[in-house]
Amino acid sequence: MDIQKYIDGILNRDVRSTSRTISLIENQDSMAVEILKGLYKHTGHARIIGITGPPGAGKSTLTDKVVKELRTRGFRVGIIAIDPTSPFTGGAILGDRIRMQELSVDPGVFIRSMGTRGQLGGLSKATLSAVKVLDAYGCDYIFIETVGVGQSEVDIMKLAETVVLVMIPGMGDDIQAIKAGIMEIGDIFDINKCDRDGADRLAIEIEMMLDLKGHFEFWRPPILRTQASIGKGISELVDNIDNHIKSLEESGLLRERRLNNIKVEVENILMGELTKKVHQVAKESGLLDEYANKILEKETDPFTVSEIILSKI
Amino acid sequence: MSEKKIRVLVAKPGLDGHDRGAKVVARAFRDAGFEVIYTGLRQTPEQIVAAVIQEDVDVLAMSILSGAHNTLFPKVTQLLKEKGVNDVLVVGGGVIPEEDIPFLKENGIEEVFTPGTNTQDTIEFIKGHLKR
Known part of the structure; x- marks a missing residue:
């Protein structure tokens, strides 16, 4: 099913599109992000x-x-x-x-x-x-x-x-x-x-x-x-x-509260994305394994290695 | 990074006085890593179907002890059909005589688990028969 169909379904109060979208979110399906983008202004x-x-x-x-x-x-x-x-x-x-x-x-x-x-x-x-x-x-x-x-x-x-x-x-x-x-x-x-x-x-x-x-x-x-x-x-x-x-x-506190919540939301999304990136760079590339050995042999230290990995993101 | 979890609604249609069995099964499902939505005693078919849809479950597991299974199970599957829900695995359990099972299977109950069934068998059946 395509993204627009979900969005239209939700806006037209279709229960199944709504509940299915929540499942996509829970399962961290990539479609969920696109649906949420489309819904945001509503x-x-x-x-x-x-x-x-x-x-x-x-x-x-x-x-x-x-x-x-x-x-x-x-x-x-x-x-x-x-x-x-x-x-x-x-x-x-x-x-x-x-x-x-x-x-x-x-x-x-x-x-x-x-x-x-x-x-x-x-x-x-x-x-x-x-x-x-x-x-x-x-x-x-x-x-x-x-x-x-x-x-x-x-x-x-x-x-x-x-x-x-x-x-x-x-x-x-x-x-x-x-x-x-x-x-x-x-x-x-x-x-x-x-x-x-x-x-x-x-x-x-x-x-x-x-x-x-x-x-x-x-x-x-x-x-x-x-x-x-x-x-x-x-x-x-x-x-x-x-x-x-x-x-x-x-x-005027409602606006303030909402602004704060939006900041938290963006931070959370960023953290999630960063975690994924770090995971890719550090683990999937084998970089972490490589450096772990060097750290164990005291050739370098965890802080320097973290800086190196961060610089590659 | 998809993390699909099996969601199961454990429901008790009808007028049963206790739900010991359903709770044991719910607990076993939990231990198998399922997300179990438990709705308690005395559910109408309408309530069960509404919960299936809102909770977007993969499996509906119903239990009846009172003997009303031939009426209530098909009522639920009929309502599901009317609502266009065709990708939910429906199973039944409880005190159900052998001779009633073929009728229930004809009416959309994919499997019936009677007293003495090992919960592990139920879990394996569910894992092997998911419709999505």
């Missing part, structure tokens, strides 16, 4: 929301409920749900759809599950490009549900415009542990399973952390409470997502 409409938090916090259930709420408000929504790939076998069990069964058959919702395939930041390599595809496909909102995160899986902030950090009460002192990395990226804090003991304490701890952070010129992250399984607090969460987007737009 992107930028969608709002990109990250849902992140520890495993078992209820990210999938929450996403399901939030998306249903947005559907009642008449929006088209895409969901990219990421689960970990086994570092041993390369296999994965992607189970986020279990919580989104009814959304499956809603023609206004596109759900795609992805394995991390070796990426460590809570996303997969293909996530960003898949977002572009769903944007061009015509989604008004795109939700990215990260893998269950620990302390430092913060890549979502380089991609999403609004990050919802989902937490649960009763993790006790664990809250201390995650204060440094992940706690810093929430635009909205959501205490899910808020009927459990410890919700008040968690809210106070987050509030204190925000106080310590000091001054918020445009947006102080709100601390919300939900019980996603019964739909409690969902509509307020959706309102806050919209408020955050509005605040980004009005303050």
Whole structure:
């Protein structure tokens, strides 16, 4: 199938062209780049929301409920749900759809599950490009549900415009542990399973952390409470997502955020291409093998060799 | 630099009360390096077909214990056909009597794996029968 056919398919909201293109991206097929080039000018409409938090916090259930709420408000929504790939076998069990069964058959919702395939930041390599595809496909909102995160899986902030950090009460002192990395990226804090003991304490701890952070010129992250399984607090969460987007737009921060994300994107592409080139020059040419011997014999050193290889790119 | 991974949807149509077998199979697929999309219990054929298309899977593996396989499996393959999906390998498993298997095969289920099947055999079959 030719590239233009995929592009037209996606722009005409053909589900199969869209899902097939995401596969091409995941498989690093050379066609994917050409399709993405063609789609690029049709992107930028969608709002990109990250849902992140520890495993078992209820990210999938929450996403399901939030998306249903947005559907009642008449929006088209895409969901990219990421689960970990086994570092041993390369296999994965992607189970986020279990919580989104009814959304499956809603023609206004596109759900795609992805394995991390070796990426460590809570996303997969293909996530960003898949977002572009769903944007061009015509989604008004795109939700990215990260893998269950620990302390430092913060890549979502380089991609999403609004990050919802989902937490649960009763993790006790664990809250201390995650204060440094992940706690810093929430635009909205959501205490899910808020009927459990410890919700008040968690809210106070987050509030204190925000106080310590000091001054918020445009947006102080709100601390919300939900019980996603019964739909409690969902509509307020959706309102806050919209408020955050509005605040980004009005303050000019949206442009800034997007510019930053574009820089990261270009850097990532460059790094990918450079890695490939380095691989070609160093390994496929046999140069690396040749120099490794010389390094071992102390005829030269790894730094000089790296400079030589770099100069050949 | 193409890195094709086999994507499998493990689905349970119908009203089964548990999914122990499906989970064991899903786990075995994972260990074989497949990306397994697991959708949980009580799926309608429509939900399964929508997931097949959105997830762009290479394989659909369905399991039924309740005895409704003669109705539900063909319903799914029929819907796939209607949607123009013809490059997905469809296999079935669960408590399925021998005498029902020919009928299922006539209806687009390429192979049926009954209790006692070694998961390795299922994996080998899938690897050998992919349609794309």
